[in-house]
Amino acid sequence: MTNDLGAGPDGAADVIETEYEIGQDNITASVGPFGLDIHNPVFAISGLTIVAFVFITLAFQNSVGPIFNDIRVWLTSSLDWFFIGAANIFVLLCLFLIISPLGKVRLGGMDATPDYSYASWFAMLFAAGMGIGLMFYGVSEPISHFTSSLAADAGTPDSWAPLAGAAGNAEEARRLGMAATIFHWGLHPWAIYAIVALALALFSFNKGLPLTMRSIFYPIFGERVWGWPGHIIDVLAVFATLFGLATSLGFGAEQASGGLDYLFGIEATDFSKVILITAITAVALASVVAGMDAGVKRLSEINMVLAFLLLVFVIFVGPTLAIVSGFFKNLAAYVEYLPALSNPVGREDGNFSQGWTSFYWAWWISWSPFVGMFIARVSRGRTVREFIICVLLIPSVVSVLWMTAFGGTAISQIVNDSYTAVAEASLELKLFVMLEPLPLAGITSFIGIVLVIVFFVTSSDSGSLVIDTITAGGKVDAPLPQRVFWCVFEGLVAIALLLGGGLGSLQAMAVSTGLPFTLVLLGGCYAIVRGLMSEPR
Template structure:
């Protein structure tokens, strides 16, 4: 099929650079370079396990300490750009043309974009992150990979101020899961949807740079962009899959005494990858959509259970207070100049921004595929604001319940628990402990599956030159490779290795996304003029 646009790329044919090999339909050389490089990484990391662990241990602090400003500036640009689109005349443009209508209801759309966006992370960090920030502000956690020092003074909290520490803990947590990450996703998703549905270009990362680079987009430059997108996506996914496997195994150990060993981690990731394969084979409508909706029902059930058995009034009051504190501290948290709380800035914020950026090709393309028919204004508001509020509610329920316990006399066990165990330690203090913990494990597993199968669909689309109907065997290949990378990173350095991989792939892609904003603005301006 030849695309039709008003630009000179009209002769570009989706899949024209593809080759058919053993029943596969791959984009040459994007598929070959991506696949061979990643397979080589897996093999070398397994063969040289100790050296890989040492390298990952060096990589993360090296990048976050020297290039924190890159991540801070770029994500601020994405937030401002997204807000500009909401109030600009470009907001009336409809993705897919004036006559296009949405393919999915609001309920189905929200379920899929939220499950793909940050599901595993919310479950993992919902209890762990607010407690970590609270302990830092109260002077209870030393500097380290997963903790902070008492360097919150620039944000207005004195060590030992319980009320101030609690407010800042929630403000900082919502900051990491609010407007900034969803602005990253909104920029990428809007770019992909617009240039695919409105300009008739392939649904792949290179297409969004046509206004900037012209026909060079279809050459070597485009290959580089797509390969970078594959690397960022697969390593960002591996980070989330590794976190999910770590927490699920911790829960199984807590409930059933399953041993926490490397062998069990491998078996768990392999088993969940198998479920993801089944969903991948089922496709977007039957597999991913149904799993995402089931996931949202499970998440809502768990949230309601914690809200009911926990300190309900305090949690609900804390939700609104936390949103206000987030808004108040947003300018300070977004600033990178003259910050004294460097362990927080580099150890938490910079890592998160790199993680969201590395996820952006995956989440952005997935959201683009399910967003035809929305106006630009509707799209940005829904993708930016609604998930921010829902994420703040989740963090307020789980984080608020945890902080209420930690501030009392019986919260030391929760404070001292490992990150992956904190959610289960919270449930231990409530009635229905076993049910809450079991639902939590199932939720992590299903989020794992939806992330893996959604990621496989996206990577397959990129490596098939924008085709959305490439052979199923290719999606199966990428799904298996995602699981293999998660295993390798966990064995080769644990949580630190997962975070280092996300930062390493997110750094170059931050620059790519800034250029994407310029390209999107050029494309929207041309669309508005009717060209």
């Protein structure tokens, strides 16, 4: 059968609807042991592989750490140009769709209305998208880039060229440090999420295809998408989602356990981290059982309120004028240095482009099936233009404000107050050390720990629902035992990687699964344009 979507809106819709009916016969989930409603090839391959991975990693903890580290170093150093170039393509496509007539297409059809209010929508997409990352890196990354910029030497290998102009210049080092930080938390990561979410929403809500990654590739593979090409795409999506989540959960466990040690003297050992992951996974299970509206939505809204209160507190008790003016200065610095930061070729700043940017892009890409599918499920009724503006621009602006408030306060403490403790603290403690000189430090630090834990829970339960949907062939109401299975194994993978090499192992698996999925996303860009061109506007 044909897979031509260029025959016009009505004809294309008819072709896809017919193909979907045939595809359903081929991908119908089957009820297996223990009441699991499984999409046999995808669930069996991904489930057995994950079980084997956890077993091997826990059995050979002392041996796998160096292997994981070597994998991460090789991938980020050899393929940095690929990750950076691909992320640029995602941003350019999003900007094109905002100004293009294709932006008038409504997700769900011309008469569709939004399922959630703006407030609930923003809360869910933001909590699921970057919660733990902003808490972990909100203070540590601006300080890292600031100090390296301040100490930059033009003759030092692996230095970013503009750094030489900042050596010894605190103000220029601050601009460069914040521009580099915003680069990693601004347009590029949210463009990655937006591409996946838009593709899933378009082909599910408008074309009537299952809510799973293979559906995006209908314009490319036609009926073959219901066979092994589609199985492979969905399996890659499961691996990317699971290991991307495990990386974030590992960061969250490191920071939460470090904060508990810092505040209450509960030693941050491997055992305490395992207990913490286990306890939080149990809470996530309860949220998964409660479902999207009662569980994820409610937790996301609670976290948004707490995060907003903490942000407002830091702005008002910190260097308020510096934060307000810094917000606009940092945006200007970001725009100024964006071409140099996003350049994929001829880079001589290996420490930055490979150690930071390549890892980040691979991490965001590995998260994209999870965040993209989650955003798609809550975005029915939005136009493409409205969807991209909200998903791309608004979270980017909030990220700039967050980094300016927390990172800018820490930099101000170093420069103006000679408070070097925040620069010397370990990554997971920098947030709490930054809060210490401010009023109500005990309360705000405790809120910080709560935020990390609840972000942990929202990521885990949202991820479980997404993986469950993929392995059930696109169904959004698979049986409870299946959701429990994936939620439990998210925690087990995070534990296995923490014990088998720590954060280095977590980063290695995020990069490893992000690489093949980058190819999937590049193919998805083509499919989005084909799909939108067949829609009535």
